[in-house]
Amino acid sequence: MNLAIESLADAFEHVYVQVQGQRIHCVVAGAGEPVLLVPGWPQTWYAWRHVLPILAARGFRAIAIDPPGLGDSDRPEQGYDTGSVAAVLHAAMTQLGHERYHLVGHDVGMWVAYALASDRPQAVRSLTVAEAVIPGLAEAPSIFVAPQDNIFLWHFLFNQVRDLPEFLIAGREEGYLNFMFDRWAIHRHAVAADVYIRAYASPGGMR
Secondary structure, eight states: OOHHHHHHHTTOEEEEEEETTEEEEEEEEOSSEEEEEEOOTTOOGGGGTTHHHHHHHTTEEEEEEEOTTSTTSOOOSSOOSHHHHHHHHHHHHHHTTOSSEEEEEETHHHHHHHHHHHHOGGGEEEEEEESOOOBTTBOOOOSSOOHHHHTTTHHHHHHHSSSHHHHHHTTOHHHHHHHHHHHHOSSGGGSOHHHHHHHHHSTTTTO
C-alpha cells in the first residue's frame, strides 16, 4: 500500500451494535456509499484490513464485520445458519444507518452474502462473492475424493459433529488452524495466522 492508504488504516473505527441481544463488532473506514465486507472461515474482520483503506480512499464507507461467533462479536448457542446470520448483519447495517449498501462476501461469508441478497434484495446495491460454492446451487462434492481434493473438504463434515471438534481442538487451536493455513494459502506469509488463532482460541471461539 502507498503511504496515503496506510495513513487511512490508522483511522479505522471499531463500532459495536446490539442486534437481538447480541453484540456485533464492526470496523469502519471512510465516508460515502456503504460497503459491507463479510469474512470467511477461519478468519475475522481482519481479513479485510488491506481492503478497508483502499475502499475508503475511493470514496466508500467500508464496513468489515465480525459475524456472530467470530472475532469480537458475541457467540450465541444457536443461529448460525446463513439466513439467521444474514438477518443479523442486515440489522447491524440498519443500526449503523444504512438501509442499502454494497455487499461483498468471501468464502463462507459468500454463503451469508448470497442469503442476505436473496432474502433482502431491496437492501443490496451490488453483490460481489469469491472463493466458495453455494450449497444448493452448486453440486455437492462427494465425501469420497482423492487426498489432494479432500484437503480442502474434510473439515466441513468434521466441524458439523456436535461437541467433538471443540473437545478435540481445545488447547490445540494453533496446530488445527495452521494445518489449514499451511496447505490452503497461496501466499502463506500474508496470512495473519496469529490474529485468527487468538480469536478462535478465546472462550467460545471454536463453538
